[in-house]
Amino acid sequence: MVLSQDGAGGRHMTKLFTSAAAMALLAGAAFAQQDTITVGMQLEPPNLDPTGGAAAAIDEVTYANIFEGLTRFGPDGSIQPALASEWEVSEDGTVYTFTLRDGVVFHDGTTMDAEDVVFSLNRARAEDSTNAQKALFAGITDVEAVDPLTVKVTLAEPNGNFPFNMAWGDAVIVAEETIEQAATTPIGTGPFVFTEWVQGDHVTISRFDNYWGDPAALSTATFKFISDANAAFAAMMAGDVDVFPVFPAPELVSQFESDPRFEVIVGSTEGETILAMNNAQAPLDNVKVREAISHAINRQDIIDGAMFGFGTPIGTHFAPHNPDYVDLTGMSNYDPDAAKALLAEAGAEDLTLRMMLPPPTYARRGGEIIAAQLREVGIETEITNLEWAQWLEQVFKGKDFDLTIVSHTEPADINIYARPDYYFQYDNADFQTLIDNLGVESDPAKRTEMNKQAQTIIAEDFVNGYLFQLAKVGVANAKIEGLWENAPTQAIDLTDVRWTE
Amino acid sequence: MLRFAVTRFISLALSLLVASVVIFAVIEVIPGDPASYMLGMNASPEAVEALRERLGLNDSLPLRYVDWITGMLAGDFGQSYTYKVPVADLVAQRLWVSLPLAAYALILSTLIAIPIGLVAAAKRGSMTDYSIMGVTQLGIALPNFWFAMLLVLVFSVSLRWFAAGGFPGWDAGLWPGLKALTLPAVALALPQASILARVMRSALIDTLGQDYIRTARAKGLTRRQATVRHALRNALIPVLTIIGLQFSFLLAGAIIIENVFYLPGLGRLIFQGITQRDLIVVESLVMLLVFAVILVTFLVDIAYAAVDPRLRKR
Numbered sequence: 088m089v090l091s092q093d094g095a096g097g098r099h100m101t102k103l104f105t106s107a108a109a110m111a112l113l114a115g116a117a118f119a120q121q122d123t124i125t126v127g128m129q130l131e132p133p134n135l136d137p138t139g140g141a142a143a144a145i146d147e148v149t150y151a152n153i154f155e156g157l158t159r160f161g162p163d164g165s166i167q168p169a170l171a172s173e174w175e176v177s178e179d180g181t182v183y184t185f186t187l188r189d190g191v192v193f194h195d196g197t198t199m200d201a202e203d204v205v206f207s208l209n210r211a212r213a214e215d216s217t218n219a220q221k222a223l224f225a226g227i228t229d230v231e232a233v234d235p236l237t238v239k240v241t242l243a244e245p246n247g248n249f250p251f252n253m254a255w256g257d258a259v260i261v262a263e264e265t266i267e268q269a270a271t272t273p274i275g276t277g278p279f280v281f282t283e284w285v286q287g288d289h290v291t292i293s294r295f296d297n298y299w300g301d302p303a304a305l306s307t308a309t310f311k312f313i314s315d316a317n318a319a320f321a322a323m324m325a326g327d328v329d330v331f332p333v334f335p336a337p338e339l340v341s342q343f344e345s346d347p348r349f350e351v352i353v354g355s356t357e358g359e360t361i362l363a364m365n366n367a368q369a370p371l372d373n374v375k376v377r378e379a380i381s382h383a384i385n386r387q388d389i390i391d392g393a394m395f396g397f398g399t400p401i402g403t404h405f406a407p408h409n410p411d412y413v414d415l416t417g418m419s420n421y422d423p424d425a426a427k428a429l430l431a432e433a434g435a436e437d438l439t440l441r442m443m444l445p446p447p448t449y450a451r452r453g454g455e456i457i458a459a460q461l462r463e464v465g466i467e468t469e470i471t472n473l474e475w476a477q478w479l480e481q482v483f484k485g486k487d488f489d490l491t492i493v494s495h496t497e498p499a500d501i502n503i504y505a506r507p508d509y510y511f512q513y514d515n516a517d518f519q520t521l522i523d524n525l526g527v528e529s530d531p532a533k534r535t536e537m538n539k540q541a542q543t544i545i546a547e548d549f550v551n552g553y554l555f556q557l558a559k560v561g562v563a564n565a566k567i568e569g570l571w572e573n574a575p576t577q578a579i580d581l582t583d584v585r586w587t588e
Numbered sequence: 589m590l591r592f593a594v595t596r597f598i599s600l601a602l603s604l605l606v607a608s609v610v611i612f613a614v615i616e617v618i619p620g621d622p623a624s625y626m627l628g629m630n631a632s633p634e635a636v637e638a639l640r641e642r643l644g645l646n647d648s649l650p651l652r653y654v655d656w657i658t659g660m661l662a663g664d665f666g667q668s669y670t671y672k673v674p675v676a677d678l679v680a681q682r683l684w685v686s687l688p689l690a691a692y693a694l695i696l697s698t699l700i701a702i703p704i705g706l707v708a709a710a711k712r713g714s715m716t717d718y719s720i721m722g723v724t725q726l727g728i729a730l731p732n733f734w735f736a737m738l739l740v741l742v743f744s745v746s747l748r749w750f751a752a753g754g755f756p757g758w759d760a761g762l763w764p765g766l767k768a769l770t771l772p773a774v775a776l777a778l779p780q781a782s783i784l785a786r787v788m789r790s791a792l793i794d795t796l797g798q799d800y801i802r803t804a805r806a807k808g809l810t811r812r813q814a815t816v817r818h819a820l821r822n823a824l825i826p827v828l829t830i831i832g833l834q835f836s837f838l839l840a841g842a843i844i845i846e847n848v849f850y851l852p853g854l855g856r857l858i859f860q861g862i863t864q865r866d867l868i869v870v871e872s873l874v875m876l877l878v879f880a881v882i883l884v885t886f887l888v889d890i891a892y893a894a895v896d897p898r899l900r901k902r
Contacts, residue, residue, distance in 0.1 A: 131860070133626065133670030133671060133864055133866075134670060134671055134672050136672075139626075140626045140627065140628075140670075141626065141627050141628025141629070141630065141631060142626070142628070214634075214638075215638045215641075215642075216635060216638065217627065217635050217638050217639040217642065218635060219626075219627040219628050219630065219631045219635065220630055220631070221631070221632045221634070221635045222630065222632060270671070270672035270673075271671075271672060271673055285681075285755075285757055285852065286671065286673075286678060286681060286682075286852060287681075287682065287851075287852025287853070287856060287857065287860075288754060288755055288757070288850070288851075288852040289754070311754060311850070312850065313753065313754075313850045314847060314850065314856075315847045315848055315850065317737055317848070318740075318752065318753050318847065318848050318849065318850050321737075321740045321741070321744060321745055321752040321753070322752045322753060322754075322850075324745045324752070325740075325744040325745050325748060325751065325752040326748075327744075327751050327752050327753070327754065474620065474862075474863060475625060475863065476618075476619070476620025476621070476622075476624075476625045476863065476864070476865040477618075477619050477620050479620065479621070479624045479625055479629075480619045480620050480621055480624070481619060483624075483629060484621075484624060495629070497629075497630055500630075503630075
């Protein structure tokens with residue numbers, strides 16, 4: 088484009104002059120480092136209260152930036168101390184004693200102490216609680232403030248997962264006086280203070296000077312909401328946005344890879360993407376039919392075709408980066424002949440199945456590829472595209488479906504297979520006992536063993552078609568460092584983010 | 589004249605009532621529960637139930653309809669389920685983007701269309717006329733979102749004259765605000781200007797063939813004088829009608845352009861409201877837009893009647 092070359096040339100000239108002038112002016116003065124950032128997000132959070140909604144965007148803005156819990160997820164998914172500097176478990180595993188950090192203040196200047204913890208946990212587990220992850224608090228029988236910096240939590244039975252549960256965004260510590268306005272003006276203890284929210288456009292947060300830990304390097308950060316993938320691309324290219332931690336269009340990523348101004352950050356998420364099957368309904372109540380479908384699927388084709396190569400094949404409902412992961416992809420390898428034989432054996436030829444697809448690209452594009460693969464083995468599919476709200480109503484709540492594709496993004500969520508009323512309706516008493524035992528086991532070696540056993544059981548039962556672990560593909564200005572590579576939880580933690588020059 | 593205005597007003601009120609019933613019924617019938625959408629896949633049924641109770645979703649439909657209508661009559665549009673702020677505030681914020689954008693686009697389109705249409709009509713049959721007609725045909729055929737992306741590529745990505753999108757808010761000043769709305773307004777104005785120019789041309793050609801123009805010429809006016817003094821004014825009536833229609837279209841119909849430029853306008857608010865099943869936002873907003881359209885029609889009717897006495901007898 089000749090026009091743009093001319094324009095760019097002219098611009099360089101003026102830029103040269105202005106920067107020369109600026110240098111002259113600044114001579115002798117300290118070189119000021121850029122300390123503001125604009126972060127692009129595809130979806131806007133509906134509100135900013137992480138204890139009152141499940142939308143990922145709420146946690147992305149608030150988690151570790153504005154709000155903190157007793158514990159927190161590290162970038163690698165490990166559980167680290169946050170507002171609690173340490174904790175002890177009683178001999179029988181039912182009493183957790185958290186020691187809180189001294190000198191923690193909320194953004195409104197009030198002190199965070201044991202009473203706030205008691206309030207937060209009791210509020211989350213209350214009868215009329217609207218916490219989206221109420222199950223995290225289910226085992227709590229009592230929360231007691233021993234002294235201003237000590238909290239004792241009593242559980243009905245031992246729960247080795249409790250510190251993990253307390254790291255979720257839904258378990259952050261809030262103050263009684265300010266929680267009612269958290270939806271619009273969140274007040275937490277994190278390194279950033281909420282400054283402004285122009286609904287539909289952006290949220291701004293700025294450095295909190297009285298933060299208990301190391302202060303953030305950035306002075307302000309703006310989260311900008313850009314839902315259209317092409318607009319997101321243009322905004323990055325034009326430099327309006329510095330980083331897009333979860334870039335919405337994998338097909339456009341190669342253009343950033345070839346541009347030295349940008350860095351493409353590919354990591355893993357906790358999202359097991361599965362072809363869920365209705366285990367309670369014929370013909371999918373027959374394990375042979377489910378096995379046949381699993382063999383009819385070519386995972387790599389789906390990853391290449393729907394995700395442009397981003398994603399790791401999985402053979403069970405577990406994240407591959409987890410140390411306890413067992414690679415069971417061989418059990419359901421791509422084998423159309425075996426699939427046909429299994430279908431014949433089950434007497435289930437000429438099948439027509441209904442496939443309900445929610446809006447994300449992995450589902451819509453993946454669904455078309457799977458439909459073609461199933462046709463190869465003689466299974467016809469009727470595809471229906473649904474909005475999320477419809478999907479939740481019809482598939483998730485109404486269980487009115489045969490097949491659907493969805494990514495389960497909660498960390499360590501294999502326990503959903505122990506809920507017979509969960510939408511894919513897998514009912515296996517042995518598995519349920521195993522998960523019950525896992526919940527009360529605190530010995531790491533035994534937990535690993537049980538996790539592996541659980542993965543194997545659901546793979547052997549071919550409960551769902553296990554497709555791939557959703558990748559996190561982010562694009563950032565190459566001069567930014569400190570961003571999370573992986574997404575152990577849905578967060579855009581800006582605590583350690585800084586410009587390198 | 590007064591009786592005419594009163595009957596028109598009664599029909600306006602009736603239309604609004606019917607619209608409110610239809611809007612409420614249609615939106616409540618769409619499957620999808622706001623509470624389960626908000627709490628997501630891992631939520632316990634008790635938590636969803638508690639939220640439904642808190643949002644008032646467990647009341648009976650007629651009761652909720654009456655609540656909604658009486659609230660609106662009192663100026664209370666309810667509170668958004670997801671944003672947890674009054675719908676009126678949300679709408680007011682968005683109006684400050686959508687209204688100026690619509691006005692900006694309309695002014696641009698009128699400024700472009702009227703002279704072009706005038707020239708085309710005056711030089712009817714000439715090369716100029718044909719090329720104008722060709723260009724406007726192209727302007728109508730081009731999808732505006734595609735044109736918008738082209739504008740972004742040239743003026744934002746390559747030249748960097750404008751931001752690729754977003755809106756800084758009027759607090760940032762008049763110029764930054766107008767600058768942010770410029771590319772979207774141009775993208776919106778192009779097809780509208782093309783339509784308007786064609787309407788202008790044919791209306792003018794129509795009036796130029798009228799007897800009173802011949803009379804005007806006969807009494808000694810030049811062609812130009814006759815066109816400007818007599819033909820133009822009469823030709824403006826259909827043009828004004830189109831401008832009125834375009835304004836209501838631009839106000840609500842900019843959803844795609846708002847997405848391309850990620851502007852926080854009314855169109856995107858409706859869109860978000862629908863996906864999030866924020867029923868109260870969708871209902872109130874659609875109602876408001878219906879009201880705006882009906883009101884514009886009402887005002888246009890009254891204006892016609894004021895101008896043309898023949899219409900009052902109807």
